[in-house]
Amino acid sequence: MPVITSSTVPFIKLNTGASIPVIGLGCFAGNGANQERRDRVKVWAGTALKSGYRHLDTAWIYGTEHSVGTAIRESGIPRKEVFVTTKLPWHHPGYVFESIDESLREAGLDYFDLYLMHFPQATEYPGQGRGRPADAEDPHSIRALEHPTLNETWADMERVLESGKVKAIGVSNFSIKTLEELLKTAKVVPAVNQVELHPYLAQPKLLAYCKSKGIVVTAYTPTGYATVRSDPTITTLANNLGVTPTQLVLAWHIARGCIVTPKSEDEGRQKENLELPHLDESTIRAIDALDRNERLCNYPNELGMVYGWTMEQFGW
Numbered sequence: 001m002p003v004i005t006s007s008t009v010p011f012i013k014l015n016t017g018a019s020i021p022v023i024g025l026g027c028f029a030g031n032g033a034n035q036e037r038r039d040r041v042k043v044w045a046g047t048a049l050k051s052g053y054r055h056l057d058t059a060w061i062y063g064t065e066h067s068v069g070t071a072i073r074e075s076g077i078p079r080k081e082v083f084v085t086t087k088l089p090w091h092h093p094g095y096v097f098e099s100i101d102e103s104l105r106e107a108g109l110d111y112f113d114l115y116l117m118h119f120p121q122a123t124e125y126p127g128q129g130r131g132r133p134a135d136a137e138d139p140h141s142i143r144a145l146e147h148p149t150l151n152e153t154w155a156d157m158e159r160v161l162e163s164g165k166v167k168a169i170g171v172s173n174f175s176i177k178t179l180e181e182l183l184k185t186a187k188v189v190p191a192v193n194q195v196e197l198h199p200y201l202a203q204p205k206l207l208a209y210c211k212s213k214g215i216v217v218t219a220y221t222p223t224g225y226a227t228v229r230s231d232p233t234i235t236t237l238a239n240n241l242g243v244t245p246t247q248l249v250l251a252w253h254i255a256r257g258c259i260v261t262p263k264s265e266d267e268g269r270q271k272e273n274l275e276l277p278h279l280d281e282s283t284i285r286a287i288d289a290l291d292r293n294e295r296l297c298n299y300p301n302e303l304g305m306v307y308g309w310t311m312e313q314f315g316w
């Protein structure tokens with residue numbers, strides 16, 4: 001018997017007092033997505049809303065804010081019943097007030113529930129300005145900037161919060177190192193840190209640090225893709241419980257107090273990801289033991305960097 005079903009998805013309280021459903025739908029249309037593929041997000045975000053999802057995770061850089069906003073309007077579900085997250089792209093620091101207006105206009109929404117700084121670093125895409133970078137990015141064309149710093153960008157995010165255009169602000173891809181840097185000057189403690197998290201990248205120290213600061217952690221790439229789904233420990237534990245590997249892994253995140261944003265375009269898999277079992281301590285510990293600090297989504301390119309920053313700069 002699943003302990004979580006589409007009608008009983010639990011909520012977590014953010015440090016703002018707002019509640020966020022622990023399962024959200026990831027709305028990234030994939031690398032190399034063309035406009036048609038991005039537009040199709042409206043269809044599968046629509047099936048997710050019909051299946052019970054009340055939390056959608058998008059970003060300026062995904063180009064899917066319009067699809068997400070349209071899916072909500074077409075669903076007939078009142079806006080206040082859906083938690084919507086979007087993100088400030090890493091090449092928009094110094095442009096935060098314009099960027100949030102672009103996101104709101106794109107989505108056709110009056111506010112976002114959560115606005116995340118997508119990456120801690122400010123970058124420039126020479127020749128492309130603030131526009132949408134090409135999906136297949138040449139690593140040499142991304143230049144990290146010294147200014148604005150993450151502290152300066154956070155101060156702008158705090159002003160966006162004051163404006164009421166977003167109900168909460170948070171960060172993404174932050175480590176203990178970059179969070180400590182941010183907290184030196186922050187007036188508002190981030191509500192959320194959204195990071196890559198799955199059994200091969202369990203990040204227990206980051207989780208404990210965030211908990212100590214009242215920052216909720218959202219797991220992206222929560223399923224760990226086919227790499228984790230086919231791990232023999234995962235498949236054995238899933239078989240023993242009579243659930244799928246993805247259900248097992250998502251349940252592990254929830255048991256650790258995290259939010260998850262699995263992405264699926266398929267209605268059946270969307271429903272599957274909302275029906276999660278209870279895990280006992282020994283199962284949780286067996287999954288914890290798979291940690292090998294391996295990034296499956298945002299891993300360093302041929303220059304040893306992710307969007308212009310080294311692993312050392314990230315504190316990863």
Ligand SMILES: NC(=O)c1ccc[n+]([C@@H]2O[C@H](COP(=O)([O-])OP(=O)(O)OC[C@H]3O[C@@H](n4cnc5c(N)ncnc54)[C@H](OP(=O)(O)O)[C@@H]3O)[C@@H](O)[C@H]2O)c1
Pocket residue numbers: 025026027028029057058118172173194195219220221222223224225244246247261262263264265266269270272273297
């Ligand atoms: N903040 C950041 O920097 C950042 C980075 C990456 C991602 N994210 C967010 O996190 C979301 C999810 O991340 P992600 O797409 O990297 O990872 P993911 O959700 O763990 O994996 C998505 C992949 O798993 C498949 N899948 C989903 N449920 C499944 C199931 N039950 N059985 C089998 N396959 C299943 C999907 O295929 P189908 O669609 O065919 O089902 C898709 O190929 C994104 O959409 C985005 O919102 C944020």
